[in-house]
Amino acid sequence: MNFPLYFSKKIAFSKDNKNNLSKVIVHIGRLSVALGIIVSLITISTGLGSKRAIENRISNFSGDVSVKSTRSNSSYNSSILDTKGLDVNALKQIPEVAGLQSYASVSGILRTETNFAGIILKGVGKDFDKERFQPFIVSGSIPDYKEDGYNNEVILSEKIANDLSLKANDSIVTIFSKEDQKPIYRKFLIKGIYKTDIKLVDDLYMIGDINHVRKVMNMGENEVGGLDVFLNDTDKIDNAFPQIEQYIGYRNYAEKVTEKYPQILDWINIFNQNITLIIAIMLIVVVINIIMVLLILIIERTNSIGVLKTMGASNAQIRSIFINYTLLIMVPGLFAGNAIGLGLLLIQKYTCFIKLDPENYFISTVPVDLNPVYIIAVSVGIFIVSGIAMILPSYLISRISPLKAIKYS
Structure with missing residues (x-):
């Protein structure tokens, strides 16, 4: 015992x-x-x-790592990503990388008869990851961006839509302006409404066709403003980041999502x-x-x-x-x-x-x-x-x- x-x-x-x-x-x-x-x-x-x-939430919207041109400044207008030394195929072969998504962005103003709001149009193309973005959709649907002509359908944040009393299938006029140029007007159809709950995103971003951004920014038909790099596991970003830097070229730079949004x-x-x-x-x-x-x-x-x-x-x-x-x-x-x-x-x-x-x-x-x-x-x-x-x-x-x-x- x-x-x-x-x-x-x-x-x-x-x-x-x-x-x-x-x-x-x-x-x-x-x-x-x-x-x-x-x-x-x-x-x-x-x-x-x-x-x-x-x-x-923030990585599914902006990628775990963003690749940008070293000519980029503090403005929201994209600089053209330099293709010299940029090896997209090698980036896709990195074990931790789940996918890539090209984009270009430009700032503008949404205007209704009674109100207006400053926005950033994030143009995306045929490699846009609709499945990754789908959980953010609260009404409407995600357009197909095939980079074939100009798709006038956009996805607007719920916050901006509420501020402007808009809903899915409404039309909205957007004004873009550049130095020494007349304002450029575009009329878009709100195909979907999204919500990330990330204030820094919902207060600013509208998703649309990258060809509209290329037209406004005088970019070539195959030029982009950056790449969103998605990882299989966000916790392994420190391991993947040095490998990503090896294949982006010396005229571009990589930025972690945590560096892009330091408040978060x-x-x-x-x-x-x-x-x-x-x-x-x-x-x-x-x-x-x-x-x-x-x-x-x-x-x-x-x-x-x-x-x-x-x-x-x-x-x-x-x-x-x-x-x-x-x-x-x-x-x-x-x-x-x-x-x-x-x-x-x-x-x-x-x-x-x-x-x-x-x-x-x-x-x-x-x-x-x-x-x-x-x-x-x-x-x-x-x-x-x-x-x-x-x-x-x-x-x-x-x-x-x-x-x-x-x-x-």
């Missing part, structure tokens, strides 16, 4: 100890562990989920900091609670410790008793915390009942990332850290004198 384990169960679950202080202490310890697990799971899953959702990078970094801070706080709280619980149990069982030592129990055996105490306190708390935490996260994942303001958070609902690695790591981490915290109280047991323990009981 395993004496330490038997004794731990006896004093923790004995019916004779129903109103015993140890019974209350055990429940307090389990509650603290369960709360630590719940808060940690929610923090990690929603934090990583939000981070990934924001990265995926700052927001993502806040998620990382918050996750680290909250988990650290919860670990400290759980450890302190476990230490306090064990110290109280030691004080309460001082007489029992003295008796056990008198009967020949070794210090190692007595320490094992209190280590088993920790297990009895923590394991049910771990199971309960995981059950409750995962239950709440699953409810949010499939119902999206907690909403956010995309103006401030770049997303409209709280996303959940149920990564099993992190879920297991939370439980194992708290278990190990709490176990290490057990070492000091267990050695204090060794210093208890049997004679004094029995004498003052």
